[in-house]
Amino acid sequence: MSEPLRWGVIGTGGIAATFAADLELTDSGRVVAVGSRAMDTAERFAERFAIPNRHGSYEALVLDPEVDVVYVATPHPHHHDGAQLALG
Numbered sequence: 001m002s003e004p005l006r007w008g009v010i011g012t013g014g015i016a017a018t019f020a021a022d023l024e025l026t027d028s029g030r031v032v033a034v035g036s037r038a039m040d041t042a043e044r045f046a047e048r049f050a051i052p053n054r055h056g057s058y059e060a061l062v063l064d065p066e067v068d069v070v071y072v073a074t075p076h077p078h079h080h081d082g083a084q085l086a087l088g
Helices: 014-023 039-049 058-063 076-087
Strands: 005-010 029-035 053-055 069-072
Touching: 005 014, 005 058, 005 076, 014 029, 014 039, 029 039, 029 058, 039 053, 053 058, 058 076, 069 076
Parallel strands: 005 029, 005 069, 029 053
Antiparallel strands: none
């Protein structure tokens, strides 16, 4: 069996929390990093879900070498920017 995917989450709102909580119920992946526009928000979210890597910007999250795949959990009008950043 292959290693679980290491997820990075862009955003710290309700959808991000639902994703992180639901992922804990599987063995397919784990959230290893979170990125927010503010470091204190990333810290609070990471503490809640025991996420080791916390970033005060989305740019820092997508550059994290421990992240395999990114979940964009920002409001819909910002999905394109987050996806483009992750693909960049």
